[in-house]
Amino acid sequence: MALAKLEQLSKSVVQGPSLSTGAVPAKDWMDTPAIFKEGNFAYPAKQEKVEYLDSQDGIDFPNARIWSPDEDDWKLPENWQEIILKGLAERLEKFRSLKIFMDCCVRCGACADKCHFFLGTGDPKNMPVLRAELLRSVYRNDFTLAGKLFGKMAGGREMTVGVLKEWFMYSYQCTECRRCSVFCPYGIDTAEITMMLRELLHLVGIGINWILEPASNSNRTGNHMGLQPHTFKDNVDFLAEDVEALTGVKVNHSFNRKGAEVLFITPSADVFAEPGLYTAMGYLALFEQIGLDYTWSTYASEGGNFGLFTNNELMKKLNGKMYAEAKRLGVKYIIGGECGHMWRVVHQYMDTMNGPADFMEVPKSSITGTVFDNAKSSKMIHISEFTADLIKHGKIKLDPSRNANVLPTFHDSCNPARAMGLLDEPRYILDHVVPKWHEMPENTIREQTFCCGSGTGLNTDEIMELRMRGGLPRANAVKHVIEKHGVNMLSTVCAIDRATLTSLMDYWNPGCGVCGLSELVGNALVMDNEKRAMGYGADGTESELPDGLRTML
Amino acid sequence: MKYAFSFLAVLALVLIAWLGSQIPGMQYLFGVAIPYLAIMIFLGGFVYRVVQWAKSPVPFSIPTTCGQGKSLDFIKQDKLDCPTKTSEVVARMFLEIFAFRSLFRNTKSELHEGPKITHESSRWLWIAALLFHYSFLVIAIRHMRLFLNPVPEWLQFLDFLDSGAMLQIGSPLLYASSLGLLGGVAFLFGRRLVNRNVRYISLANDYFPLFLIFAIAVTGMLMRYILRTDIDIISIKELLVGLVTLSPVINVKIGSIFYIHVFLVSALLVYFPFSKLMHAGGVFMSPTRNMANDSREKRHINPWNDPTIKPHSYAGYEDDFREFMVEAGLPVEKELPPKKDEE
Numbered sequence: 001m002a003l004a005k006l007e008q009l010s011k012s013v014v015q016g017p018s019l020s021t022g023a024v025p026a027k028d029w030m031d032t033p034a035i036f037k038e039g040n041f042a043y044p045a046k047q048e049k050v051e052y053l054d055s056q057d058g059i060d061f062p063n064a065r066i067w068s069p070d071e072d073d074w075k076l077p078e079n080w081q082e083i084i085l086k087g088l089a090e091r092l093e094k095f096r097s098l099k100i101f102m103d104c105c106v107r108c109g110a111c112a113d114k115c116h117f118f119l120g121t122g123d124p125k126n127m128p129v130l131r132a133e134l135l136r137s138v139y140r141n142d143f144t145l146a147g148k149l150f151g152k153m154a155g156g157r158e159m160t161v162g163v164l165k166e167w168f169m170y171s172y173q174c175t176e177c178r179r180c181s182v183f184c185p186y187g188i189d190t191a192e193i194t195m196m197l198r199e200l201l202h203l204v205g206i207g208i209n210w211i212l213e214p215a216s217n218s219n220r221t222g223n224h225m226g227l228q229p230h231t232f233k234d235n236v237d238f239l240a241e242d243v244e245a246l247t248g249v250k251v252n253h254s255f256n257r258k259g260a261e262v263l264f265i266t267p268s269a270d271v272f273a274e275p276g277l278y279t280a281m282g283y284l285a286l287f288e289q290i291g292l293d294y295t296w297s298t299y300a301s302e303g304g305n306f307g308l309f310t311n312n313e314l315m316k317k318l319n320g321k322m323y324a325e326a327k328r329l330g331v332k333y334i335i336g337g338e339c340g341h342m343w344r345v346v347h348q349y350m351d352t353m354n355g356p357a358d359f360m361e362v363p364k365s366s367i368t369g370t371v372f373d374n375a376k377s378s379k380m381i382h383i384s385e386f387t388a389d390l391i392k393h394g395k396i397k398l399d400p401s402r403n404a405n406v407l408p409t410f411h412d413s414c415n416p417a418r419a420m421g422l423l424d425e426p427r428y429i430l431d432h433v434v435p436k437w438h439e440m441p442e443n444t445i446r447e448q449t450f451c452c453g454s455g456t457g458l459n460t461d462e463i464m465e466l467r468m469r470g471g472l473p474r475a476n477a478v479k480h481v482i483e484k485h486g487v488n489m490l491s492t493v494c495a496i497d498r499a500t501l502t503s504l505m506d507y508w509n510p511g512c513g514v515c516g517l518s519e520l521v522g523n524a525l526v527m528d529n530e531k532r533a534m535g536y537g538a539d540g541t542e543s544e545l546p547d548g549l550r551t552m553l
Numbered sequence: 554m555k556y557a558f559s560f561l562a563v564l565a566l567v568l569i570a571w572l573g574s575q576i577p578g579m580q581y582l583f584g585v586a587i588p589y590l591a592i593m594i595f596l597g598g599f600v601y602r603v604v605q606w607a608k609s610p611v612p613f614s615i616p617t618t619c620g621q622g623k624s625l626d627f628i629k630q631d632k633l634d635c636p637t638k639t640s641e642v643v644a645r646m647f648l649e650i651f652a653f654r655s656l657f658r659n660t661k662s663e664l665h666e667g668p669k670i671t672h673e674s675s676r677w678l679w680i681a682a683l684l685f686h687y688s689f690l691v692i693a694i695r696h697m698r699l700f701l702n703p704v705p706e707w708l709q710f711l712d713f714l715d716s717g718a719m720l721q722i723g724s725p726l727l728y729a730s731s732l733g734l735l736g737g738v739a740f741l742f743g744r745r746l747v748n749r750n751v752r753y754i755s756l757a758n759d760y761f762p763l764f765l766i767f768a769i770a771v772t773g774m775l776m777r778y779i780l781r782t783d784i785d786i787i788s789i790k791e792l793l794v795g796l797v798t799l800s801p802v803i804n805v806k807i808g809s810i811f812y813i814h815v816f817l818v819s820a821l822l823v824y825f826p827f828s829k830l831m832h833a834g835g836v837f838m839s840p841t842r843n844m845a846n847d848s849r850e851k852r853h854i855n856p857w858n859d860p861t862i863k864p865h866s867y868a869g870y871e872d873d874f875r876e877f878m879v880e881a882g883l884p885v886e887k888e889l890p891p892k893k894d895e896e
Contacts, residue, residue: 421622
């Protein structure tokens with residue numbers, strides 16, 4: 001389905017019939033079925049991808065088949081209802097969060113207008129509370145006394161195919177961004193609910209290709225993009241050559257090198273496509289300048305983890321490569337690149353799932369001597385922590401004027417903001433690498449930041465309108481600073497953001513670019529023995545190239 | 554529809570108590586047996602629910618970080634919203650439970666032409682929630698004077714403060730908490746009707762406790778301010794002190810309004826552990842709020858972590874791609890097998 005024109009969508013968001021615009025549906029939500037049509041669902045996972053994952057040790061992706069959401073018959077296994085209810089019972093025993101979140105909601109509605117998908121679509125079931133009620137109604141019916149006694153009167157609902165279809169629709173219209181959980185008086189986190197819904201759906205063979213294909217790629221080739229070792233190497237080599245062409249400094253990087261001090265892992269998207277490529281060039285330039293003894297890995301060549309968007313077993317399996325490779329290469333610690341959901345996994349899950357990482361040392365910057373106690377168990381630090389520390393100690397020379405042509409704002413990515421608390425390190429860096437930058441309005445940044453609208457594996461083209469709607473609150477806040485301050489660049493520390501915000505800006509705020517923070521660092525970096533490529537201005541004077549790492553040489 | 558059902562259910566409870574308590578001999582059921590049973594169900598049910606929650610582990614460290622985390626020396630940590638120490642977590646929880654801090658953050662987002670979305674601070678729900686809960690708390694504490702003999706001085710003082718004795722409003726003195734509770738309930742109910750988002754999500758389960766609490770407040774106030782002739786406060790106190798000391802007596806006739814009030818309170822106690830009212834217990838145990846953000850500093854243990862889930866091995870990876878790796882000059886653990894015929 002073609003994406004609606006800007007004017008149409010703008011009008012539709014504000015005037016179209018939706019709960020946000022005052023058109024309260026006549027029917028109760030329990031009596032409103034999910035209707036699938038081309039454009040409102042992400043394509044189901046290819047059978048062979050599901051089969052491949054199912055064949056791997058330690059993980060189950062059963063009931064692989066060809067099916068489509070817009071067909072009536074989803075070809076569910078015969079005992080699907082039993083599978084789902086049993087799966088729910090198991091998860092209630094495994095996750096206290098699920099039990100408490102099922103029981104405690106008072107439906108105060110504080111979360112309702114906090115969700116970017118609700119704000120953009122006005123669909124009542126995109127209010128976090130109703131998204132959770134889709135599961136809670138079944139929970140009440142089958143797992144609580146009140147539900148067993150009073151059924152629908154107590155808000156209970158039998159598990160039917162219709163309910164299952166709703167689960168699919170709305171657990172894939174949630175990006176697990178956790179914004180609602182900031183505002184919930186009981187801290188109910190819809191990300192937990194969505195994760196459970198997706199886990200349950202996988203039990204009956206329901207998943208989307210945009211998640212399962214990268215996940216299976218990552219399992220086999222080491223990265224989501226499916227780059228094989230030689231290709232991954234070629235891509236990084238190519239970027240290193242570009243850095244050299246611009247700065248005149250030869251980049252000495254290595255792959256799979258045993259005995260390196262640091263293993264560097266970043267989302268593979270950074271070595272695959274614009275504008276992530278420039279961020280990767282920023283890493284290369286920075287590490288070269290400070291002479292960091294580090295290596296890339298082609299085996300653990302993915303920072304991201306689409307397992308997070310499927311079930312905890314696959315998340316663990318994919319994440320396991322980081323420590324496995326760190327151990328094999330004998331590095332002292334790991335530095336992780338700019339990525340949102342990667343850092344949710346690294347910060348909140350990795351050590352628990354695949355630790356203890358006792359074969360490494362507490363991260364200590366060999367340049368500044370700083371010991372990163374905040375990562376003393378997991379042994380992995382964020383590139384922004386590392387870079388901010390370098391700047392603080394005056395170990396790198398930065399010339400912000402080299403970024404004079406950009407006037408950025410900063411987008412807090414959901415996971416670093418709300419599942420890690422990484423807010424001021426990027427800001428500190430930004431303060432030092434650009435002459436000036438502007439914050440977006442206060443209710444749209446830091447822990448209240450709005451999602452790009454395409455996280456958790458939803459950045460697939462077939463649901464573009466949904467993505468543009470979901471991203472509207474973010475785009476709108478950017479627009480505010482564009483109009484007020486003339487901002488022309490949206491900087492961020494997330495690889496998914498670099499891809500999705502680019503589409504979002506092109507749609508809502510054309511002319512506003514998107515960049516990774518390390519790109520701005522790379523641009524501003526004054527390297528030893530550098531010989532910057534020069535260009536000639538319109539008036540014939542020679543000057544440094546204004547586009548920095550983005551210059552096509 | 555949903556509120557009508559809840560309203561009728563509460564009305565039915567009132568009628569049962571009203572009619573039932575007039576049947577000779579039934580006073581003992583409504584005044585003694587049911588309250589005892591209700592208390593037992595409440596306590597037993599509450600403990601049962603909490604134990605049930607506690608039985609499920611917290612496999613992962615999932616605090617919602619609402620501020621800057623602990624990081625480099627020169628980056629200031631937000632200790633309240635992104636705690637790492639137990640004392641900081643306790644402070645966060647204290648403010649959450651006693652000041653409803655997350656609700657304090659509430660904003661209202663609105664769509665305008667353009668499209669333009671605005672996000673304004675919105676504290677009405679926070680104010681009403683505080684009013685409602687604290688009024689309820691004061692009322693509950695204040696009722697202790699009916700169960701304790703002699704009445705402790707601090708309780709008399711609370712009563713004095715709450716009754717506005719200093720202002721001398723009305724006779725008998727009007728309690729601020731009574732007005733607070735009624736006002737709070739009215740706001741919470743009105744909001745469910747007026748706010749379209751909240752109206753659409755509301756279930757019968759949401760209206761029922763509001764009607765029930767409203768009815769409890771109204772019957773209580775009727776007893777105190779209007780139907781006083783029916784009420785012999787001395788014999789009520791005798792009964793209630795008797796209940797506490799496990800030697801209840803009902804000597805004289807007490808007006809039906811008392812039995813209705815007590816029956817409704819009993820209904821609330823019984824309903825409590827099996828409903829959303831358990832948020833009172835759950836808020837203490839919510840993992841997104843009561844955990845420290847220290848998951849890279851200390852390893853959080855998942856009791857059901859499955860050690861058999863291993864990554865696709867490096868050896869398997871190299872086997873798969875060795876030829877390409879060698880050709881690209883990437884180091885390998887195992888060299889390629891020597892080619893047989895190289896003539």
